[in-house]
Amino acid sequence: MELNEQITEKLSTFFKIFGDYTRLRMLNLLSEKASCVGEIAENLGMEQSAISHQLKVLKNHDLVRTKQEGKQIYYMLSDDHIMKIFKTGLEHIEEEMDEK
Amino acid sequence: MELNEQITEKLSTFFKIFGDYTRLRMLNLLSEKASCVGEIAENLGMEQSAISHQLKVLKNHDLVRTKQEGKQIYYMLSDDHIMKIFKTGLEHIEEEMDEK
DNA sequence: CTTTCATATGAATATCTATTCATATTATAT
DNA sequence: ATATAATATGAATAGATATTCATATGAAAG
Numbered sequence: 539m540e541l542n543e544q545i546t547e548k549l550s551t552f553f554k555i556f557g558d559y560t561r562l563r564m565l566n567l568l569s570e571k572a573s574c575v576g577e578i579a580e581n582l583g584m585e586q587s588a589i590s591h592q593l594k595v596l597k598n599h600d601l602v603r604t605k606q607e608g609k610q611i612y613y614m615l616s617d618d619h620i621m622k623i624f625k626t627g628l629e630h631i632e633e634e635m636d637e638k
Numbered sequence: 639m640e641l642n643e644q645i646t647e648k649l650s651t652f653f654k655i656f657g658d659y660t661r662l663r664m665l666n667l668l669s670e671k672a673s674c675v676g677e678i679a680e681n682l683g684m685e686q687s688a689i690s691h692q693l694k695v696l697k698n699h700d701l702v703r704t705k706q707e708g709k710q711i712y713y714m715l716s717d718d719h720i721m722k723i724f725k726t727g728l729e730h731i732e733e734e735m736d737e738k
Numbered sequence: 739c740t741t742t743c744a745t746a747t748g749a750a751t752a753t754c755t756a757t758t759c760a761t762a763t764t765a766t767a768t
Numbered sequence: 769a770t771a772t773a774a775t776a777t778g779a780a781t782a783g784a785t786a787t788t789c790a791t792a793t794g795a796a797a798g
Contacts, residue, residue, distance in 0.1 A: 548731050550659040557654030562646050609765050609774050626726045631648050709744050
């Protein structure tokens with residue numbers, strides 16, 4: 539594959555997002571249903587602020603989008619491509635575990 | 639998807655590996671041909687030591703394997719699953735770029 | 739066995755990043 | 769207008785990690 543600097547840079551940034559335990563759990567949650575910050579925080583047993591910061595990261599990189607309803611802001615996956623990445627990674631992990 | 643703690647942990651660790659510019663460049667190089675430390679270092683314009691440290695990371699996580707020939711140690715991708723991950727990420731990046 | 743070349747390693751450092759704490763913003767309801 | 773609830777934000781901190789430097793290990797050749 540012929541990859542230029544810019545693409546490689548973007549690609550590593552992209553994978554970096556998935557390379558965090560908390561963010562993966564958040565994405566997994568959001569793949570099941572749109573949720574607002576407080577819900578996610580409670581569900582994961584983490585502080586609202588920590589989740590909010592991470593949601594910002596996810597949003598900045600267009601992995602999630604939002605829908606405001608009154609005071610609440612619902613977060614959801616921006617498209618189902620996200621889950622494809624997720625699954626491809628999973629396949630690898632599972633294959634690896636089978637081998638041992 | 640029903641993901642337990644252990645799987646999610648493994649998954650985030652796995653993605654973390656891809657989430658680094660230098661490692662991505664190394665993997666990309668290795669996808670074209672097996673190379674030894676010195677070659678990679680020269681090709682990327684980095685220190686031998688830095689590359690060696692990163693190769694260790696890649697090896698510890700079974701992304702690469704080695705074949706010794708005399709003094710030289712050739713590194714290569716451990717399987718072509720690695721490139722599949724690579725490509726899935728690329729697809730996402732490219733789609734994203736098209737949108738804008 | 740000593741020299742040379744390729745690679746690995748350990749410690750030190752500098753950068754990055756996830757989380758916390760305190761506080762600000764924003765939207766609704768009273 | 770003020771109180772309340774949901775969320776966002778900025779600064780501080782602690783922990784992780786990529787790179788460098790100096791040195792060690794290992795293999796082959798002389």
